[in-house]
Amino acid sequence: MDYVYGPGRNHLFVPGPVNIPEQVLRAMNRNNEDYRSPAIPAMTKTLLEDVKSIFKTTTGTPFLIPTTGTGAWESALTNTLSPGDRIVSFLIGQFSLLWIDQQQRLNFNVDVVESEWGRGADLDILESKLASDTAHTIKAICIVHNETATGVTNNLATVRKIIDAYQHPALLLVDGVSSICALDFRMDEWGIDVALTGSQKALSLPTGLGIVCASPKALEASKSAKSVRVFFDWNDYLKFYKLGTYWPYTPSIQLLYGLRAALDLIFEEGLDDVILRHKRLGTATRLAVEAWGLKNCTQKEEWYSDTVTAVVVPPNIESSEIVKRAWKRYNLSLGLGLNKVAGKVFRIGHLGHLNELQLLGCLAGVEMILKDVGYPVKLGSGVAAASAYLQNNIPLIPSRI
């Protein structure tokens, strides 16, 4: 059953799927149940209420869709827009590219705003587009909060500020797949109309839930949106929400209990402390990269991502060799460079159920691999830089004080 056994734990540092806490594995270790019994609706009700807090929304309506992030994207678009609608969409890496591809294939009129990979969304162009769009032809702005391919975090507060400056009515649709539950994310405050994530990212569950949250304005838009949809139709959900049975089709019982456990862990740690932990992990990783004399794919500090770091390798090194070697020799799973940055970067995912010593083990591994592939790294240098920061910043574990 284990195709490629290696001794000891696998060190999982891809930017998703991420490590699942034992508490969640336990919660999911169960037989199926009749989802039409009173038990599942009762649990679903509290899940829907509690899941709002990870979006920082009180007015949003969440949907727990048995799908992946790609499906969550499709849900966000087809429920709020009609074919031919004009969208402004930012292309800054592989995942925003894939979303744009989907937008185009769903027949929207996509106004692509491209940045160099490693840079954030070009908000000046957004501003100029909104400024000139007095006719309000732009129906939606689509932005990836955190581009997982390059480790770039966009500034959503600024996006909202720009939209507001022009009092533009466009919907703001945000891919929070590698940000929600890990980065500062404020759906209500930032006026996000649809936010979405996947269970296998910072929530630290298996793949299988696309979690989508719609603002009242997005729900209103869904009433007139003409995109064809059935499986992803919010209205089917809303109909069952009203009935109190909640599910238009069979949910995964295991993922519901898993989500319950995952939320409980986040609440126990405190969402803000979870975010601070990711800040520590991101900072430590960047300090190590700097100590190794390597460059972060992310070009400016304002875009640094606390969930994933794409490390640029020297031209004489093929980054996929690093990833292969990590797996073959160290039982370490790193992220490949994708598309435009294939061969040029490797990625360290540092999100989800993860702590500092796990990260330091990974960083120690990366150092050895760099040496393996001929990069003249000083062993221990990255760990030293990261440790110096962490040793000053790790808090005591509250339950153990």
Place this chain on the structure above:
Amino acid sequence: MDYVYGPGRNHLFVPGPVNIPEQVLRAMNRNNEDYRSPAIPAMTKTLLEDVKSIFKTTTGTPFLIPTTGTGAWESALTNTLSPGDRIVSFLIGQFSLLWIDQQQRLNFNVDVVESEWGRGADLDILESKLASDTAHTIKAICIVHNETATGVTNNLATVRKIIDAYQHPALLLVDGVSSICALDFRMDEWGIDVALTGSQKALSLPTGLGIVCASPKALEASKSAKSVRVFFDWNDYLKFYKLGTYWPYTPSIQLLYGLRAALDLIFEEGLDDVILRHKRLGTATRLAVEAWGLKNCTQKEEWYSDTVTAVVVPPNIESSEIVKRAWKRYNLSLGLGLNKVAGKVFRIGHLGHLNELQLLGCLAGVEMILKDVGYPVKLGSGVAAASAYLQNNIPLIPSRI
């Protein structure tokens, strides 16, 4: 974490989701993995090969889609058809109704052939429609193999015979959700173009995989089908099949290992013996119903379902009371009557990882409940009838001889 604890095992006799074998629970009890490592493609390759056998196909191409049966339906339709295409579709119960609703919302031109609930698809009408369709305006025939709401199994061999008699080129799309891995199902022999099931049915997994299998003709159709699709697009899968990486987006690692274990169990028992076991369970259930003096919702023996039995209650009894009482007093989960048969039938699901003594425990429970709600059943009568048949027909367990 357990909302409504009751002592002892829950007796899960809804027609899905069904009982998960311990072997599958064990296989799924694992951390996430990097799905881009060599291990997951290697496993996926064997899964795709092995899963064909449950469809009895050698020429089909399977897709393991992170979705439910509803999504699998959408995948079957949108990949093979274009908006406006004429479909002949049989309405014989709640699930065929829901599929037809989806077909209509996806903008197909649906020619609904309705039967009384409790009867199978009206194949005479199919014949007359095909006979008169010399222009081949019918692009697809959509049929549910086993209607889960009424316990009716349609005769797919006859459907194929009719289509062939008129040499009609329409695609044959089959919902095998509550049949595949439990009833006799022969994709190649019966010329089925798309067959589909969901993981939580006879495969006895959690919900989360829509398993769809396409014939070469269906694949060919997908090249010109104009229905808008992205998440469900087979071509995205095929692209990654060619690359040998297999996944256009993140699969559930746990469900892949679970599917591996589920297939291994089916192969160990033998698919034909699995089907025979379901025949025994179905027959035993029907004998009990008869002994209780109650009627099967299914009107003729030719349509009897070996995976679910819908039992008609006398007019003075409300069938949902039976389901409620089963759960509240006996820790037994039965299926409700749905839509037209709401209040009039309750359903006993007898599919998936289940053996004869489990079923007899359920039947004993139903007898007590019938008495609870005022029906003058002779306690033990159904069990006696079922046992008399089973005692003559249960084989020895091969591994224990």
Place this chain on the structure above:
Amino acid sequence: MDYVYGPGRNHLFVPGPVNIPEQVLRAMNRNNEDYRSPAIPAMTKTLLEDVKSIFKTTTGTPFLIPTTGTGAWESALTNTLSPGDRIVSFLIGQFSLLWIDQQQRLNFNVDVVESEWGRGADLDILESKLASDTAHTIKAICIVHNETATGVTNNLATVRKIIDAYQHPALLLVDGVSSICALDFRMDEWGIDVALTGSQKALSLPTGLGIVCASPKALEASKSAKSVRVFFDWNDYLKFYKLGTYWPYTPSIQLLYGLRAALDLIFEEGLDDVILRHKRLGTATRLAVEAWGLKNCTQKEEWYSDTVTAVVVPPNIESSEIVKRAWKRYNLSLGLGLNKVAGKVFRIGHLGHLNELQLLGCLAGVEMILKDVGYPVKLGSGVAAASAYLQNNIPLIPSRI
């Protein structure tokens, strides 16, 4: 990994080890932990406090020993007695026999009071022995509360009454292996000095914990008891209890969490309701046996056991054939007849995490097996008799009302 796979659930009706609730399996599904961290002592403290309630004691001192029931016996004896001490011990079946064998091998002077197998302890002889023992040479009375081999429950209240009538100072040591958590058991009220059980019995855990509870008088006795002991020595535990670290050697982390979950389930159901449930299961089983025209090995109603029923088969049938056939054909595990009753009885264990429909499935299976082996049973008769009783007596599940 599964040596003898059979489809569906195994029906586990041996009188231990018994079915483990999913809640307990979940709780135990965890990595090891440092048992010297503050977490484990904190948990142990509450476990020791809570476990007292299953003995119905407030003054007893419990020990959670990493051993089996056999080890728990040895712990009870060696901590309270010295070699050569006179013990009165009742031989009524295989397990009391094994305990007596242990007592003799540990060099006690055992006064064996034998009954016919199927009868309870002969308390008249106890009375006469105590009456004549004015010199108080009897140091302990050893009695099995429920003899698992014959399904005989002794009356401990009467034992206590007799001891008190003669104001005899002998210690009362009770094997509660197949009674505690299932039958009415009152350590304090009945003046029991050492009571013990094993985790795999009515607590519904895996094997591995011998749970022993000592009265203040037993603890006092342990100070002067001269039996050689180290692993089983209570004093080593008491030393660590005082230190607040609790463990003289490494406990099973998994069993501690499992015990926590098991106790929580018992408390949720209510210990008295757990006992009532066993009373229902026992009564139903006996009614079925009677309906089959078979005899209970237990000769009188006063000794009927609510945790195990030993069923006497007709002389022409070999009972082990029934047990073999149950396993080979029905995936049903029944208990063999042991020693004097080998070949003559088979046993149905009905204890632990079990409900009525599970039992009825088992009884339906037994009927078919009886027919298989040539006994002219009327199929359905036992189930009918059991159901008639149960349908009148099963309460609603409190959490589901």
Place this chain on the structure above:
Amino acid sequence: MDYVYGPGRNHLFVPGPVNIPEQVLRAMNRNNEDYRSPAIPAMTKTLLEDVKSIFKTTTGTPFLIPTTGTGAWESALTNTLSPGDRIVSFLIGQFSLLWIDQQQRLNFNVDVVESEWGRGADLDILESKLASDTAHTIKAICIVHNETATGVTNNLATVRKIIDAYQHPALLLVDGVSSICALDFRMDEWGIDVALTGSQKALSLPTGLGIVCASPKALEASKSAKSVRVFFDWNDYLKFYKLGTYWPYTPSIQLLYGLRAALDLIFEEGLDDVILRHKRLGTATRLAVEAWGLKNCTQKEEWYSDTVTAVVVPPNIESSEIVKRAWKRYNLSLGLGLNKVAGKVFRIGHLGHLNELQLLGCLAGVEMILKDVGYPVKLGSGVAAASAYLQNNIPLIPSRI
């Protein structure tokens, strides 16, 4: 259920209990079974055969006893010796001390050979004792292969050489608790008469199995040994071995399946490669300690332990502060200094299911903790030293080449 939740994985570096592989957790995630069915004896038979290989014996007889290491000690002693028998026993740390305490309490005449803690067994004294014991009054030599409290490995080959030099018939009883499956151990070649380990050590299982292996000479001795024993009596096992049912009392089904999985993993990696991995982990740890400028409690290289390193802290630091801080701030579990070295050493366990990056994460943590408590360590120094060695020595994972 989790008393002291901390984010991310617990880093378990106590010298037992150790990390359990997911494969083993999966194997153990199962309901109870009837241990008298044909399945369990069949599995037990192969386990007993296979477990011999971890002792490197072909002539030994293994016992899988439901107990801990303390119980395994008692089993070794009481089955081979009689009260009053003279034993030579080496006191070199807390665990040898505890074993000696047990030997004395079991009424053997113990000739204690004490070394300074941090030094190995004084084999010169052994030699002189054997030389002078021409009357063969010494019945057994008891030695701990690896003293877990100080990280000292004794040279068993030399012990055997000495015994043979004097052709002394004394039994050689070896505690291999923290060595077997991790250090080079050769029962047959070194003429060991009883070897023992516990499941929660290098086998990486939960606590609960004391695994004892007896040479033919030890089995012979057990026939005349007069120590009182029942639970631990090998003869009870041997009786059931002959019957082919194997178990004198109820085993833990879960631990048997867990042991099966654990052995399979060891065989897949290869026992010799497992031992080499421990050599790497031990060497790396010692290099880090040296780089930190700290001393190994083990005084000479010949005694260095590859499973646990006891690190001596400077006089101004209390080592238990390090252990507390590790747990409270870094979710890292280290071993305390015990008894004579309490407060003076902390211990890093590096045994069982563990790989190099896990260790480096631990070492990085220890560096930060050392700084926390005021020791002027250069952060990264230990990791650098360990990495430099590991990067040259880690092999590719065979299944991934």
